[in-house]
Amino acid sequence: MNQYISDNKDRFINELMDMLRIPSVSADPKFKQDVLRTAEYVAQKLTEAGADNVELCETGGYPIVYGDKIIDPALPTVLVYGHYDVQPADPYELWHSPPFEPVIKDGKIYARGACDDKGQMYMHVKAFEVMMQNNALPCNVKFMIEGEEEVGSENLATFVKGNKTKLAADVILISDTGMLGNDTPSITTGLRGMSYLEVEVTGPNRDLHSGLYGGAVANPINILCQMIASMHDENNHITIPGFYDNVQELSQEERAEMARAPFDLEKYKQALDLTDVHGEAGYTTMERNSIRPTLDVNGIWGGYTGEGAKTVIPSKAFAKISMRLVPNQTSAEITEKFQKHFESIAPKSVRVLVKPHHGGEPVVTPTNSVAYQAAARAYETTFGVKPVPVRSGGSIPIVAMFKSELGLDSVLMGFGLDSDAIHSPNESFGVFNFMKGIETIPMFYQYYAEMSK
Numbered sequence: 113m114n115q116y117i118s119d120n121k122d123r124f125i126n127e128l129m130d131m132l133r134i135p136s137v138s139a140d141p142k143f144k145q146d147v148l149r150t151a152e153y154v155a156q157k158l159t160e161a162g163a164d165n166v167e168l169c170e171t172g173g174y175p176i177v178y179g180d181k182i183i184d185p186a187l188p189t190v191l192v193y194g195h196y197d198v199q200p201a202d203p204y205e206l207w208h209s210p211p212f213e214p215v216i217k218d219g220k221i222y223a224r225g226a227c228d229d230k231g232q233m234y235m236h237v238k239a240f241e242v243m244m245q246n247n248a249l250p251c252n253v254k255f256m257i258e259g260e261e262e263v264g265s266e267n268l269a270t271f272v273k274g275n276k277t278k279l280a281a282d283v284i285l286i287s288d289t290g291m292l293g294n295d296t297p298s299i300t301t302g303l304r305g306m307s308y309l310e311v312e313v314t315g316p317n318r319d320l321h322s323g324l325y326g327g328a329v330a331n332p333i334n335i336l337c338q339m340i341a342s343m344h345d346e347n348n349h350i351t352i353p354g355f356y357d358n359v360q361e362l363s364q365e366e367r368a369e370m371a372r373a374p375f376d377l378e379k380y381k382q383a384l385d386l387t388d389v390h391g392e393a394g395y396t397t398m399e400r401n402s403i404r405p406t407l408d409v410n411g412i413w414g415g416y417t418g419e420g421a422k423t424v425i426p427s428k429a430f431a432k433i434s435m436r437l438v439p440n441q442t443s444a445e446i447t448e449k450f451q452k453h454f455e456s457i458a459p460k461s462v463r464v465l466v467k468p469h470h471g472g473e474p475v476v477t478p479t480n481s482v483a484y485q486a487a488a489r490a491y492e493t494t495f496g497v498k499p500v501p502v503r504s505g506g507s508i509p510i511v512a513m514f515k516s517e518l519g520l521d522s523v524l525m526g527f528g529l530d531s532d533a534i535h536s537p538n539e540s541f542g543v544f545n546f547m548k549g550i551e552t553i554p555m556f557y558q559y560y561a562e563m564s565k
């Protein structure tokens with residue numbers, strides 16, 4: 113298989129670059145045709161790789177690309193999940209080369225979606241081709257590649273609930289996470305959940321002269337800032353009543369185990385140009401960004417932000433707020449607690465509106481399953497070192513539903529690095545990582561099929 117991989121390396125990369133040229137931004141309707149074109153591209157490549165029953169499954173939003181190869185119903189079935197949509201590329205001016213004109217520089221492919229998730233998803237399509245061409249597919253496989261992960265996967269949730277037979281499998285396999293380093297492979301064993309909402313604070317019924325009215329009426333931006341600031345206390349605990357009620361505390365043993373994963377705080381600060389980190393008192397940086405819940409403002413606006421100065425008290429102020437959740441918080445519970453609290457702390461001088469967006473539940477995956485052990489052996493084979501289990505702070509909303517609706521655990525075989533800058537300007541994916549993924553995935557299939565016997 114490795115001969116086939118090296119013989120076809122350039123073509124694999126070129127095909128990925130072709131997909132990266134299509135700006136499949138699911139959040140912005142302006143890119144609708146491009147998102148649809150990307151779905152067709154994925155379907156075509158799956159067919160070319162040897163998949164049967166390839167189709168675009170219509171949803172209330174962007175289609176889900178499905179395809180499978182059932183070699184023997186008696187053998188186990190791997191269901192591969194990934195996404196072909198990407199985050200918006202804004203701000204464009206901070207990119208060193210245009211986000212949808214991929215270039216390879218210093219061994220990395222630069223483009224929006226290079227790592228998250230086109231590059232990682234495409235490793236699976238190519239790994240499948242490699243196994244097909246070498247008569248080495250050892251079990252059944254189904255592909256389900258969606259186009260709305262970056263906007264909350266709501267239509268996929270409906271699709272999963274309605275297509276349980278079609279999606280019947282033994283394990284879910286996903287590459288949409290990262291690892292600690294190219295010398296320290298890791299397997300993600302947990303994802304945080306999410307509660308995302310937007311708030312609107314309204315003061316006077318129109319924008320006002322800030323001299324004539326300033327000091328006498330509430331400024332919605334000032335009020336919103338105060339309200340947001342009050343949601344963390346001096347220890348950076350979140351002050352929403354009941355916020356931590358269902359948070360599972362880890363035992364000292366579990367925390368000690370976590371602390372064994374290699375982490376260099378100085379390097380971490382250096383990479384981000386920070387003189388200090390910030391977070392909840394009593395927890396390490398690794399804990400703060402994985403096993404603890406958070407509340408963050410993702411965007412805040414209102415009033416005058418154009419050139420020069422304008423003296424104005426705005427009528428309205430807005431913010432987008434996300435809360436990352438951990439077991440056993442639920443997004444419905446936290447959204448409700450936030451809403452109640454936000455309304456209760458608003459002074460009478462303003463009116464507030466809370467608009468919930470999407471949510472997702474946190475998940476922890478087992479490390480004692482056959483699938484996890486197979487994945488660990490696969491990394492060990494291709495990297496030469498055992499991978500470390502690591503809980504991640506990111507979210508993939510559908511993973512918890514794979515468990516609750518299909519009864520399936522996921523194996524999160526990520527090959528990205530923090531330095532890939534997903535969601536940021538100049539996102540990249542190492543050619544090394546892309547090729548390593550294509551090498552490692554067939555090993556997973558082989559070990560998984562063997563160990564399932």
Ligand code: BES
Nearest residue numbers: 228261262263264288289290504506507
């Ligand atoms: N692939 C990421 C999630 C991720 C990245 C998990 C790295 C672990 C490590 C995914 O595409 C993503 O960005 N998810 C969103 C959630 C979604 C509801 C917008 C997130 O985590 O912000």
Ligand code: MN
Nearest residue numbers: 228229261288
């Ligand atoms: Mn992703």
Ligand code: MN
Nearest residue numbers: 199228262535
């Ligand atoms: Mn993402």
